[in-house]
Amino acid sequence: MNLVETRLAKLARNGDRGAFEELVNLYKDKIFHLAYRMLGNKQEAEDAVQDTFLRVYNNLDRYDENQKFSTWIFRIGTNLCIDRLRKRKPTYSLDAEMPDSEGNDFYAMLASKDELPEDQIVLSETQQVIRRAIQTLPEKYKSVVILRYLHDMSLQEIGDVLGMPVTTVKTRVHRGREYLRKKLDTDANFSL
Incomplete structure (x- = not known):
């Protein structure tokens, strides 16, 4: 505390x-x-x-x-x-463009120092695809996925924030990740 x-x-x-x-x-x-x-x-x-x-x-x-x-x-x-x-x-449409996040991308830190311009374009496109996929998550999965992967919270912390048992959080994280995996596989041949 x-x-x-x-x-x-x-x-x-x-x-x-x-x-x-x-x-x-x-x-x-x-x-x-x-x-x-x-x-x-x-x-x-x-x-x-x-x-x-x-x-x-x-x-x-x-x-x-x-x-x-x-x-x-x-x-x-x-x-x-x-x-x-x-x-x-x-x-909203599932394939609608997401507004630019003005530098708040969580994948931006993954970029290499020796990145080529074409690599930057691919990374930017990947970020957009992932952002769109996250926006399509069902409500009950969206909050746990965002807290887990974008705010790096533990399952226990997510449970405390959302007022639900850790087992429920774990299930929703897993199902949310599977939903994203399927969405990304069908939309852009990406894999998590």
């Missing part, structure tokens, strides 16, 4: 705006990345971040100091994104 975050949460609960601002600064990018990956839309992700911090601020008195703050805030952010996804009507 991070004692600094717990201390900041206590101070914020008692009206210290500077402490709350520090919490926002610690988590705004992480929550944005989570929301962007779940929602696939920059504006919606920014709105989800604002909603997350508004909900955190309004519910600081409910924060259990025996729990990791990161788990609590990720649960709030994830649940808000899931709510937004549920309210959506399926108006």
Whole structure:
């Protein structure tokens, strides 16, 4: 458990705006990345971040100091994104272009220092295919796959964030990965 975050949460609960601002600064990018990956839309992700911090601020008195703050805030952010996804009507095409993620690609760090321009094009196309495939995941798999592979959370942490048993998380990660594997195999002859 991070004692600094717990201390900041206590101070914020008692009206210290500077402490709350520090919490926002610690988590705004992480929550944005989570929301962007779940929602696939920059504006919606920014709105989800604002909603997350508004909900955190309004519910600081409910924060259990025996729990990791990161788990609590990720649960709030994830649940808000899931709510937004549920309210959506399926108006997007499975092969629609994803908006550019403005440098937030998790595969960008895989690039070699000696990369040739044609390799960069292939990597960029691969990233787009994977992003599109993640967006097609059923809602119940999307959140666990994003938390596991894009936020590098353990199965236990995901279980804590989503409020479900680790066995359920493990099953959903496996099924989500299989869904992606099939999607990528049929769409672009990629393999995970």
